[in-house]
Amino acid sequence: MTVTYSSKVANATFFGFHRLLLKWKGSIYKLLYREFIVFATLYTAISVLYRFFLTGSQKRFFEKLSIYCDKYAEQIPVTFVLGFYVTLVVNRWWNQFVNLPWPDRLMFLISSYVQGRDEYGRLLRRTLMRYVNLTSLLIFRSVSTAVYKRFPTMDHVVG
Numbered sequence: 001m002t003v004t005y006s007s008k009v010a011n012a013t014f015f016g017f018h019r020l021l022l023k024w025k026g027s028i029y030k031l032l033y034r035e036f037i038v039f040a041t042l043y044t045a046i047s048v049l050y051r052f053f054l055t056g057s058q059k060r061f062f063e064k065l066s067i068y069c070d071k072y073a074e075q076i077p078v079t080f081v082l083g084f085y086v087t088l089v090v091n092r093w094w095n096q097f098v099n100l101p102w103p104d105r106l107m108f109l110i111s112s113y114v115q116g117r118d119e120y121g122r123l124l125r126r127t128l129m130r131y132v133n134l135t136s137l138l139i140f141r142s143v144s145t146a147v148y149k150r151f152p153t154m155d156h157v158v159g
Contacts, residue, residue: 101139103132 050062107129114125137157140147151157 101136103129103136106132 050059054062110125110128110132114121114128116122116124134157137147137151141151141157142148
């Protein structure tokens with residue numbers, strides 16, 4: 001989803017940055033804030049429990065349990081798994097980007113094959129490119145909700 005915030009970013013101050021983050025609809029903060037709150041709450045609860053409520057023997061048991069879990073966590077190569085996952089996500093994104101229909105490539109082919117510097121050649125190239133743009137719009141309307149909201153009916157497309 002593409003959302004334009006150019007006017008708000010240009011007027012943002014250093015201390016007004018948090019308000020700007022709350023306005024972002026496609027922000028990573030809005031995506032992860034629930035998980036972060038759960039993590040911070042659990043971490044704080046365990047830390048308070050360890051520091052104030054456990055006895056000496058219970059603290060040693062907790063430390064041994066932490067070392068045991070850390071020992072088995074080292075057996076899973078997290079960096080390898082994370083690298084594999086990132087590679088998978090980036091490759092999927094790149095394949096989607098490469099497979100987008102770009103009217104520019106077709107425009108270059110049309111301009112090289114439809115010859116003529118006269119009015120007929122110019123109008124023919126322009127008409128063909130309008131058809132290419134129309135087909136791209138119709139494809140994007142069927143795929144993207146943002147484009148469908150911008151062009152909900154054929155009257156909007158004609159306009």
